Amino acid sequence: MAFIKPMQRHPANPLIQPCDVKPSGPGFLVQGAFNPAAVRFGDEILLLLRVAESCEGGEEEVAVPLMRFENGVGKPDVLRLAKSDPQVDLSDSRYVRYRGQTYLSTMSHLRLARSTDGIHFAVEERPFLSPADASESFGIEDARIVRIDDAFYINYTAVSGDSYATALVSTKDFRTMKRHGIIFPPQNKDVCLFPEKINGRYFALHRPWNSEFGQPSIWIAESHDLIHWGNHRCLLRPRVNGWEDERIGGGAPCIKTPKGWLQVYHGASAGHTYSLFTLLLDANDPSIILKRASSPLLEPCEQYETGGFFGKVVFTNGIVAHDDGRVSIYYGAADKSCCLAETTVEELLASLDR
Amino acid sequence: MAFIKPMQRHPANPLIQPCDVKPSGPGFLVQGAFNPAAVRFGDEILLLLRVAESCEGGEEEVAVPLMRFENGVGKPDVLRLAKSDPQVDLSDSRYVRYRGQTYLSTMSHLRLARSTDGIHFAVEERPFLSPADASESFGIEDARIVRIDDAFYINYTAVSGDSYATALVSTKDFRTMKRHGIIFPPQNKDVCLFPEKINGRYFALHRPWNSEFGQPSIWIAESHDLIHWGNHRCLLRPRVNGWEDERIGGGAPCIKTPKGWLQVYHGASAGHTYSLFTLLLDANDPSIILKRASSPLLEPCEQYETGGFFGKVVFTNGIVAHDDGRVSIYYGAADKSCCLAETTVEELLASLDR
Numbered sequence: 268m269a270f271i272k273p274m275q276r277h278p279a280n281p282l283i284q285p286c287d288v289k290p291s292g293p294g295f296l297v298q299g300a301f302n303p304a305a306v307r308f309g310d311e312i313l314l315l316l317r318v319a320e321s322c323e324g325g326e327e328e329v330a331v332p333l334m335r336f337e338n339g340v341g342k343p344d345v346l347r348l349a350k351s352d353p354q355v356d357l358s359d360s361r362y363v364r365y366r367g368q369t370y371l372s373t374m375s376h377l378r379l380a381r382s383t384d385g386i387h388f389a390v391e392e393r394p395f396l397s398p399a400d401a402s403e404s405f406g407i408e409d410a411r412i413v414r415i416d417d418a419f420y421i422n423y424t425a426v427s428g429d430s431y432a433t434a435l436v437s438t439k440d441f442r443t444m445k446r447h448g449i450i451f452p453p454q455n456k457d458v459c460l461f462p463e464k465i466n467g468r469y470f471a472l473h474r475p476w477n478s479e480f481g482q483p484s485i486w487i488a489e490s491h492d493l494i495h496w497g498n499h500r501c502l503l504r505p506r507v508n509g510w511e512d513e514r515i516g517g518g519a520p521c522i523k524t525p526k527g528w529l530q531v532y533h534g535a536s537a538g539h540t541y542s543l544f545t546l547l548l549d550a551n552d553p554s555i556i557l558k559r560a561s562s563p564l565l566e567p568c569e570q571y572e573t574g575g576f577f578g579k580v581v582f583t584n585g586i587v588a589h590d591d592g593r594v595s596i597y598y599g600a601a602d603k604s605c606c607l608a609e610t611t612v613e614e615l616l617a618s619l620d621r
Numbered sequence: 622m623a624f625i626k627p628m629q630r631h632p633a634n635p636l637i638q639p640c641d642v643k644p645s646g647p648g649f650l651v652q653g654a655f656n657p658a659a660v661r662f663g664d665e666i667l668l669l670l671r672v673a674e675s676c677e678g679g680e681e682e683v684a685v686p687l688m689r690f691e692n693g694v695g696k697p698d699v700l701r702l703a704k705s706d707p708q709v710d711l712s713d714s715r716y717v718r719y720r721g722q723t724y725l726s727t728m729s730h731l732r733l734a735r736s737t738d739g740i741h742f743a744v745e746e747r748p749f750l751s752p753a754d755a756s757e758s759f760g761i762e763d764a765r766i767v768r769i770d771d772a773f774y775i776n777y778t779a780v781s782g783d784s785y786a787t788a789l790v791s792t793k794d795f796r797t798m799k800r801h802g803i804i805f806p807p808q809n810k811d812v813c814l815f816p817e818k819i820n821g822r823y824f825a826l827h828r829p830w831n832s833e834f835g836q837p838s839i840w841i842a843e844s845h846d847l848i849h850w851g852n853h854r855c856l857l858r859p860r861v862n863g864w865e866d867e868r869i870g871g872g873a874p875c876i877k878t879p880k881g882w883l884q885v886y887h888g889a890s891a892g893h894t895y896s897l898f899t900l901l902l903d904a905n906d907p908s909i910i911l912k913r914a915s916s917p918l919l920e921p922c923e924q925y926e927t928g929g930f931f932g933k934v935v936f937t938n939g940i941v942a943h944d945d946g947r948v949s950i951y952y953g954a955a956d957k958s959c960c961l962a963e964t965t966v967e968e969l970l971a972s973l974d975r
Contacts, residue, residue: 369834402855405834429838429855430831452809452840452853453829475807477784478832480723480759484783486806495849499806501756501783 274565274596274608279386281571281604282597288318289392291376292343295320295332298373299576300390301599303380304410305519305585306419308441312587314380314388314597315395315410315421316605319373319576329355331363332374336401346370360577361602368428374398375406377423379441385587385595386607396436402427402449403434411584413462413520420493424456425449433458433473435494447494451475457485457516457584460493461528461553469493470553472502472517472530483514485532487554500554503532503546510534510542510563519586521548522594524612528553531564531596531615533582541580542566543598545618558619565608567601575601588612628919628950628962633740635925635958636951642672643746645730646697649674649686652727653930654744655953657734658764659873659939660773662795666941668734668742668951669749669764669775670959673727673930683709685717686728690755700724714931715956722782728752729760731777733795739941739949740961750790756781756803757788765938767816767874774847778810779803787812787827789848801848805829811839811870811938813884814847815907816877823847824907826856826871826884837868839886841908854908857886857900864888864896864917872897873940875907876948878966882907885918885950885969887936895934896920897952899972912973919962921955929955942966 285297298321303314322345324330331346348355348365356364363370377396380388398407405426412421418437421444425434430453438444451458454476461470469490477483485503488496505511511534521528528548535541542563549555567579583598594615596608639651652675657668676699678684685700702709702719710718717724731750734742752761759780766775772791775798779788784807792798805812808830815824823844831837839857842850859865865888875882882902889895896917903909921933937952948969950962 426834429835429858430829430833432829432853448851449853450851452805452827452842453831454808454833455806473806475784475786476830476832477807478830479784479808480780481783488806490849492849495844495846495851497802497804497849499786499803504783 274610276569277386277607277609280569280606281600282386282607283314283316283380283388283390283605285603288316288378288390290320291318291394291397294323296323299603300378301602301604302409302582303585303597303599303605304412304421305587305595305597306412306414307587308419310383312382312385312595313412313441314382314585314605315412316378316380316390317375317408317410317599318378318394319375319406319602321373327351329357329363329372331370331372333370334374334398334404336404339400341398341400341404371405371426373406375408377407377410380605388605395441396421396423396444399446402429402432404428407434409456409584411459411520413460415462415493420460422450422458422460430454431456450494450496451488457518457533459517459520459530462520462523465553466551471496472521474514474516483516485515485517502554503556503559505534508561510536510540510566511544512537513539518543518583519596521553522586522588522612522615523550524616526550526616527557529612529615531583531586534563539579540567541582543581543583543596545615547616547619560619560621562621564615564618565596565598569600571604571606572600575603577602581606628964630923631740631961631963634923634960635954636740636961637668637670637734637742637744637959639957642670642732642744644674645672645748645751648677650677653957654732655956655958656763656936657939657951657953657959658766658775659941659949659951660766660768661941662773664737666736666739666949667766667795668736668939668959669766670732670734670744671729671762671764671953672732672748673729673760673956675727681705683711683717683726685724685726687724688728688752688758690758693754695752695754695758725759725780727760729762731761731764734959742959749795750775750777750798753800756783756786758782761788763810763938765813765874767814769816769847774814776804776812776814784808785810804848804850805842811872811887813871813874815882816874819907820905825850826875828868828870837870839869839871856908857910857913859888862915864890864894864920865898866891867893869898872937873950875902876940876942876966876969877904878970880904880970881911883966883969885937885940888917893933894921895936897935897937897950899969901970901973914973914975916975918969918972919950919952923954925958925960926954929957931956935960
């Protein structure tokens with residue numbers, strides 16, 4: 268598939284690869300450094316990567332990394348299973364299924380990467396955020412960052428043997444953090460907080476899983492404090508168009524534009540191909556949809572997007588809108604690396620009419 | 622199975638049956654009058670029944686009742702499918718599955734029933750609460766009521782083509798109502814609000830569906846206003862004991878006792894048998910489990926519990942604790958009728974030690 272306007276993939280892609288990231292400890296192998304949150308912090312662009320690590324294991328075994336929490340104290344652990352066991356199902360590279368239970372083949376944490384030009388990043392040597400309690404014992408994934416006044420709110424997916432949900436922390440300096448617990452209960456991910464109050468209320472896009480009466484769709488909710496959420500409403504549903512037939516979910520926090528709130532969301536096809544789409548929400552009431560693009564903004568076509576750990580995926584949860592109208596869309600490619608596509612607010616708005 | 626202490630089924634069971642309920646309109650057939658919320662209101666005991674209605678249809682068709690909402694205005698509609706169509710799946714009496722979509726075989730609304738003795742109820746002729754927007758287009762189900770000061774808060778399951786979730790309304794007089802929208806997003810039901818603030822916060826039990834990394838469990842959440850919820854934590858998980866292996870969910874709102882908050886929850890076995898269990902939570906922090914009964918308080922064994930619309934079900938979402946220590950547990954039997962079991966706070970607490 269050819270290059271798709273109005274996005275320019277950066278020639279230095281992928282910007283960050285697993286080999287650029289130091290494992291969090293002995294016995295861990297970095298399989299993915301992807302799906303970065305992105306934010307401007309002083310003179311820097313910060314990415315908060317999802318670093319997915321597997322465990323070293325023998326050739327004939329699969330080693331599942333996880334954390335055990337006892338009395339609030341976490342300890343790394345490994346579940347070792349024989350690949351030859353007929354009850355071990357490895358058909359999806361992301362999962363290990365065994366005796367009716369699902370585990371993750373990798374455990375993720377969040378790692379900071381810093382840059383002054385937005386292209387060359389120095390990845391920190393230690394995790395920024397690691398699983399901190401039993402609700403995170405299978406890992407933490409796919410952060411989003413919004414700045415509100417002088418604080419940065421970071422939400423991410425917390426995964427455990429009790430399901431997956433969205434948790435929130437906040438920081439002012441990217442050194443110390445305050446934990447706010449799970450803000451969207453299972454099964455929920457792809458949460459995008461809006462960066463300011465709108466008519467006196469905070470808003471969030473979120474993606475409750477839906478297995479019974481419909482398909483996984485984007486919902487919107489309201490809050491007075493970013494921690495307690497209510498007035499949940501279904502906002503946007505999948506469409507049968509070959510790109511987003513199966514499920515959709517929010518991307519990075521919305522960008523404020525003169526035309527309304529601009530969202531870049533992802534859709535997944537029946538074949539698990541992930542593409543990106545633009546969506547425009549009303550400036551004064553983001554539960555009102557103004558425009559939805561009819562075709563993708565970005566589809567996986569480069570080798571680093573079609574191959575990788577879980578192929579055919581472009582996924583964004585980190586976008587930086589610059590003062591001059593340029594927009595840097597950081598995105599995860601194939602659950603493996605961090606990439607960049609460059610565009611402008613003008614081009615993104617124009618994509619809604621094509 | 623023999624009578625199980627410490628519960629006394631009332632000899633007048635079932636107290637309310639489908640034949641006691643007038644259909645909500647022409648063409649509807651009442652299939653179930655069950656799963657009542659219960660509350661004392663002045664000199665009366667009020668039940669808020671779930672009334673499930675099917676549509677009259679030809680012998681060779683299945684008629685799915687639903688509501689269509691356009692510009693906020695709802696209109697009853699019927700989806701008619703040929704029973705002979707191989708794509709029509711009627712294997713579970715509660716559902717109609719067709720071409721990958723799931724519908725409900727009945728549409729539910731909430732109906733008031735009034736009594737002065739708690740045994741003989743007069744069922745009102747008109748619905749108390751009917752589907753009011755697109756999030757309720759497949760019906761509203763399984764209410765719970767708590768009184769806080771002079772207001773009654775009623776939560777219920779809202780079902781639509783966008784999934785199921787828990788919505789909240791409040792009333793002071795059971796005539797006029799205020800809607801507070803969806804408070805727990807999909808897929809979520811079995812919500813029990815606590816009837817007072819505990820250490821400055823409201824609490825709720827809720828049951829997020831869980832299909833990926835564990836089993837459907839009871840969670841606890843916190844709120845300052847009953848409308849916006851956060852700090853979600855997994856509280857209680859299913860156990861492999863033949864009664865609650867598959868999933869559990871909250872029952873009626875907790876009863877305040879000298880020993881702590883007393884909850885009667887339900888568990889479902891692999892064979893979809895629903896039983897009731899007692900649970901004791903800490904008086905000052907209901908996220909702390911003090912005791913969990915090792916065997917059921919009530920199992921389906923009477924004919925009206927084992928037969929019915931969906932058999933082998935006892936399910937409570939309405940309990941009245943009287944001033945003299947007696948407890949009236951109203952419960953739905955087999956998704957068909959309303960029943961009563963009588964006990965005392967003392968007996969319920971003792972059940973936790975057996």
